[in-house]
Amino acid sequence: xxxxxxxxxxxxxxxxxxxxxxxxxxxxxxxxxxxxxxxxxxxxxxxxxxxxxxxxxxxxxxxxxxxxxxxxxxxxxxxxxxxxxxxxxxxxxxxxxxxxxxxxxxxxxxxxxxxxxxxxxxxxxxxxxxxxxxxxxxxxxxxxxxxxxxxxxxxxxxxxxxxxxxxxxxxxxxxxxxxxxxxxxxxxxxxxxxxxxxxxxxxxxxxxxxxxxxxxxxxxxxxxxxxxxxxxxxxxxxxxxxxxxxxxxxxxxxxxxxxxxxxxxxxxxxxxxxxxxxxxxxxxxxxxxxxxxxxxxxxxxxxxxxxxxxxxxxxxxxxxxxxxxxxxxxxxxxxxxxxxxxxxxxxxxxxxxxxxxxxxxxxxxxxxxxxxxxxxxxxxxxxxxxxxxxxxxxxxxxxxxxxxxxxxxxxxxxxxxxxxxxxxxxxxxx
Ligand code: FES
Ligand code: FE2
Numbered sequence: 001x002x003x004x005x006x007x008x009x010x011x012x013x014x015x016x017x018x019x020x021x022x023x024x025x026x027x028x029x030x031x032x033x034x035x036x037x038x039x040x041x042x043x044x045x046x047x048x049x050x051x052x053x054x055x056x057x058x059x060x061x062x063x064x065x066x067x068x069x070x071x072x073x074x075x076x077x078x079x080x081x082x083x084x085x086x087x088x089x090x091x092x093x094x095x096x097x098x099x100x101x102x103x104x105x106x107x108x109x110x111x112x113x114x115x116x117x118x119x120x121x122x123x124x125x126x127x128x129x130x131x132x133x134x135x136x137x138x139x140x141x142x143x144x145x146x147x148x149x150x151x152x153x154x155x156x157x158x159x160x161x162x163x164x165x166x167x168x169x170x171x172x173x174x175x176x177x178x179x180x181x182x183x184x185x186x187x188x189x190x191x192x193x194x195x196x197x198x199x200x201x202x203x204x205x206x207x208x209x210x211x212x213x214x215x216x217x218x219x220x221x222x223x224x225x226x227x228x229x230x231x232x233x234x235x236x237x238x239x240x241x242x243x244x245x246x247x248x249x250x251x252x253x254x255x256x257x258x259x260x261x262x263x264x265x266x267x268x269x270x271x272x273x274x275x276x277x278x279x280x281x282x283x284x285x286x287x288x289x290x291x292x293x294x295x296x297x298x299x300x301x302x303x304x305x306x307x308x309x310x311x312x313x314x315x316x317x318x319x320x321x322x323x324x325x326x327x328x329x330x331x332x333x334x335x336x337x338x339x340x341x342x343x344x345x346x347x348x349x350x351x352x353x354x355x356x357x358x359x360x361x362x363x364x365x366x367x368x369x370x371x372x373x374x375x376x377x378x379x380x381x382x383x384x385x386x387x388x389x390x391x392x393x394x395x396x397x398x399x400x401x402x403x404x405x406x407x408x409x410x411x412x413x414x415x416x417x418x419x420x421x422x423x424x425x426x427x428x429x430x
Contacts, residue, residue, distance in 0.1 A: 106131030161257030174341030252408025260307030260420025266300035
């Protein structure tokens with residue numbers, strides 16, 4: 001039975017344990033997966049732990065600035081080497097069980113009682129004595145990805161049109177690069193990973209799902225302005241912008257790129273004319289020249305999805321990494337960044353969005369999480385078999401490898417992701 005049709009998909013793709021296993025094997029363990037940002041591990045011996053598919057991995061700063069990606073597993077008897085999300089291991093990884101030691105590149109350095117191995121077939125030179133390395137680790141503008149497969153396109157080619165997310169975020173920094181804020185929100189959602197990605201580019205839902213905080217913020221904004229005679233602080237707009245009429249969403253454009261990446265053009269231009277913004281824009285013009293600065297500041301990527309593992313909001317300097325844990329369980333990690341060389345108030349703006357909209361405890365994200373959970377419960381029932389992605393089906397136009405929707409309300413991004421999904425899932429087993 002064909003579970004994915006051009007305009008609808010069978011509910012089993014969200015609920016079936018065997019399909020989930022195949023997704024992990026065929027998609028997450030064969031694609032480029034976001035590991036972390038290079039500024040998370042600035043010092044030799046720094047590491048961060050992350051999941052690539054089912055694999056607990058470590059991203060490590062080695063000697064002379066090298067970055068290594070290693071399986072977080074001791075080759076002796078299999079113990080996980082690092083239990084923390086991040087830390088500094090010093091010059092060596094030392095296993096807590098029997099103290100086998102490994103260099104930052106994963107090479108075994110010392111084992112206790114070495115004479116006991118004389119006459120056995122164990123050898124320190126054997127690959128199985130070292131921590132296993134990810135097949136590939138590559139970075140684009142400081143954003144580090146790993147692939148557990150030696151085959152497939154380079155990271156640069158894989159990202160393709162999706163590179164715009166990282167270019168946009170970094171170019172907005174007067175120094176041309178960003179720095180991670182070394183802490184994140186971790187949210188475990190009781191729903192399938194695809195529901196999260198679909199929602200990021202679902203322009204129909206904000207004025208419905210998020211209407212109560214959006215309306216309340218609009219009212220307070222009006223009162224504030226009436227009472228003070230000045231515009232309300234920007235962060236009210238993060239909420240009130242969600243209440244724009246559907247005709248506004250309709251005027252946007254979604255784009256689909258090769259490998260399943262998609263973009264929604266932005267509604268949050270975020271170019272108020274307050275003193276802080278003007279000071280920042282003046283710094284940008286000095287660094288880049290007026291014309292180039294204007295081109296950068298007028299970009300309007302609201303969301304870019306790097307399929308299957310990342311949702312990036314470049315203008316707000318944040319991203320969410322997606323780590324599936326089960327058919328009905330997904331971990332997302334929310335990270336945000338500082339634009340190097342930008343004044344502090346510009347950072348405070350990203351932080352406000354991070355805390356007020358994307359954090360798990362806000363009135364916005366909490367409503368999304370409820371919807372995902374409701375969808376998962378409905379999809380696990382026998383109340384129906386198909387999920388509809390019919391809106392504006394057949395109306396998108398593909399040219400030069402880019403698919404463009406005719407309206408921001410189109411369900412094109414969902415159809416686009418499922419086209420990519422089918423290609424990944426149909427790949428022959430390795
Ligand atoms: Fe790591 Fe024994 S399991 S040293
Ligand atoms: Fe939402």
